[in-house]
Amino acid sequence: MEELEVGDNVTPLQSTAAVQTIKIAASENGILKEEEVLVKGKARKLVMCESGLQLVCHENKSGPNIENPVFSIAWVDIVCACETSSGKSKAVDKNTDTPSQNSYTVQQAGRKFSIHYITRKAGSKKLSCTNMVMEVKNGTVGDWIQQIEEKRKHGKPKKLLVVINPISGSGSGRQTFEKFVRPLFDLAGLELVVRVTERARHGEEIGNTFDFSSVDGVVIVGGDGLYMEVMHGVVLRKQQENGIDYNNPDASLTPPNIGFGIIPGGTGNGLSGWWNGVVDAKTAALNIIRGESHLVNILAIFEPSKLIHYSGLHLGYGIFSELIKKSEDRRWMKKARYPYAIVTSTLGKKQVYDIDLEMLVSPDIQEVNKEINEDVSPSSACNWKKLGVKHLIGVAYFPVAIEEMSDKLSMNCLSDKGSAFFVSSFGGVDFLKFMMAVGRHDKEMFENSFIEHHHVKGVRLKLVQNDQANSTRRVEHGYEKLLNIDGEVFTCSVPQIDIRFHSQFIRAFSVFPN
Numbered sequence: 035m036e037e038l039e040v041g042d043n044v045t046p047l048q049s050t051a052a053v054q055t056i057k058i059a060a061s062e063n064g065i066l067k068e069e070e071v072l073v074k075g076k077a078r079k080l081v082m083c084e085s086g087l088q089l090v091c092h093e094n095k096s097g098p099n100i101e102n103p104v105f106s107i108a109w110v111d112i113v114c115a116c117e118t119s120s121g122k123s124k125a126v127d128k129n130t131d132t133p134s135q136n137s138y139t140v141q142q143a144g145r146k147f148s149i150h151y152i153t154r155k156a157g158s159k160k161l162s163c164t165n166m167v168m169e170v171k172n173g174t175v176g177d178w179i180q181q182i183e184e185k186r187k188h189g190k191p192k193k194l195l196v197v198i199n200p201i202s203g204s205g206s207g208r209q210t211f212e213k214f215v216r217p218l219f220d221l222a223g224l225e226l227v228v229r230v231t232e233r234a235r236h237g238e239e240i241g242n243t244f245d246f247s248s249v250d251g252v253v254i255v256g257g258d259g260l261y262m263e264v265m266h267g268v269v270l271r272k273q274q275e276n277g278i279d280y281n282n283p284d285a286s287l288t289p290p291n292i293g294f295g296i297i298p299g300g301t302g303n304g305l306s307g308w309w310n311g312v313v314d315a316k317t318a319a320l321n322i323i324r325g326e327s328h329l330v331n332i333l334a335i336f337e338p339s340k341l342i343h344y345s346g347l348h349l350g351y352g353i354f355s356e357l358i359k360k361s362e363d364r365r366w367m368k369k370a371r372y373p374y375a376i377v378t379s380t381l382g383k384k385q386v387y388d389i390d391l392e393m394l395v396s397p398d399i400q401e402v403n404k405e406i407n408e409d410v411s412p413s414s415a416c417n418w419k420k421l422g423v424k425h426l427i428g429v430a431y432f433p434v435a436i437e438e439m440s441d442k443l444s445m446n447c448l449s450d451k452g453s454a455f456f457v458s459s460f461g462g463v464d465f466l467k468f469m470m471a472v473g474r475h476d477k478e479m480f481e482n483s484f485i486e487h488h489h490v491k492g493v494r495l496k497l498v499q500n501d502q503a504n505s506t507r508r509v510e511h512g513y514e515k516l517l518n519i520d521g522e523v524f525t526c527s528v529p530q531i532d533i534r535f536h537s538q539f540i541r542a543f544s545v546f547p548n
């Protein structure tokens with residue numbers, strides 16, 4: 035981290051539109067506070083307005099040029115303001131490019147102060163934190179620091195529960211947190227309660243028992259599986275507290291009022307990528323500090339008369355469960371276990387499942403579900419649409435709408451429908467290509483006749499035992515009762531699953547649209 039030369043190639047996070055907002059605020063609503071400062075030896079005027087801070091060139095004879103600030107930053111992107119005695123506001127750990135933990139001591143009341151703020155390099159989705167040192171010409175910096183701190187903290191989380199999975203991904207969740215995340219949270223003055231999971235499913239217990247009234251949100255340091263567990267515990271508890279029959283798929287659920295952030299520490303890190311636009315621990319941490327949040331969807335997954343689990347990422351059945359079982363059995367392979375499972379499942383003979391399918395369809399769906407529109411009645415209510423028995427190797431359902439955007443696919447996490455895929459049998463190389471296209475979010479993955487894609491509000495699937503040879507192999511391997519929920523293996527008591535989409539249910543610290 036280094037002092038910023040105004041006009042450097044690093045721009046603050048906000049877009050031109052945000053700069054525009056600040057300009058309007060400054061000229062229409064008046065200036066809250068202004069002062070002459072020196073920034074890297076250059077004379078500037080620091081202006082505080084309702085939307086943020088501006089540095090303006092005030093050497094112009096006609097006075098400060100508020101219309102053309104040389105630098106402006108919105109409150110949401112300010113991490114902290116603090117006193118500086120020697121040009122460095124907080125000691126910086128050279129390895130991490132972030133200020134080291136608890137290193138700040140005010141050595142003398144002075145005229146210099148630093149603003150630490152969030153930046154994004156042009157063309158990148160990654161965020162970083164940088165700082166600018168200013169020296170006031172007259173007076174002291176105390177008032178500035180106090181007022182900036184008040185303004186920048188408004189509406190942002192102040193105290194967080196952090197849940198770390200020490201075995202997720204390559205087993206470096208704790209190190210990721212200490213090295214990349216804690217220094218940023220410390221800088222932002224966040225108070226933390228840290229829990230490290232001690233066993234499988236411990237995340238659910240924490241979600242189900244922690245006193246969330248004492249914090250502004252929960253930060254998951256791990257993979258999609260840990261998020262799923264904690265979120266499940268939180269959601270289940272909310273239904274229990276409200277006396278809701280959570281085993282009934284038709285019950286209307288009450289959303290919890292807890293913000294979730296995810297620091298990617300797992301293997302797949304699908305959700306962290308969706309929420310932050312990139313899989314990067316520092317970016318995720320800075321988005322949590324920014325405090326911007328959006329409501330994201332979940333799936334509720336049932337067997338007859340019983341809730342199995344809530345899901346934030348996907349439900350997979352058939353080959354998608356087989357894959358995850360193979361990879362879970364080889365956790366010791368760390369990140370290599372996913373490619374291993376994909377390649378071995380691809381090369382082997384694929385199991386065909388005869389599945390009786392139904393989809394919960396809303397009448398406004400036009401584009402994706404072309405072939406089913408004609409039968410949908412023109413009411414505002416959703417209808418169950420029977421598809422009949424299909425010979426499939428797998429079913430996958432995501433609580434996001436997967437949409438085509440130019441040559442790529444975009445995950446619309448704010449959609450009111452999820453994407454269901456019904457995959458019929460296909461050859462090894464094709465399947466490998468399909469999985470690679472999925473990883474790249476390449477729209478090529480849709481360009482296969484063996485994939486049916488629908489935007490729907492729910493899916494019901496029931497395994498039909500009409501092929502003795504197939505059925506025997508499935509039962510031998512136990513595959514017919516396996517589910518892949520957010521990359522974790524679950525077993526159902528009967529292969530009859532009801533999946534319901536719950537729109538805008540969990541508050542996620544995130545940056546949609548990204």
Ligand SMILES: Nc1ncnc2c1ncn2[C@@H]1O[C@H](COP(=O)(O)OP(=O)(O)OP(=O)(O)O)[C@@H](O)[C@H]1O
Nearest residue numbers: 202203232233234235256257258259300301302303
């Ligand atoms: N201390 C622990 N000991 C053993 N298992 C644990 C412990 N803490 C959590 N788990 C289990 O670890 C599993 C994997 O968690 P997580 O999703 O965080 O990592 P991952 O599988 O590597 O990442 P991803 O889901 O993104 O692919 C979960 O099933 C969880 O129950």
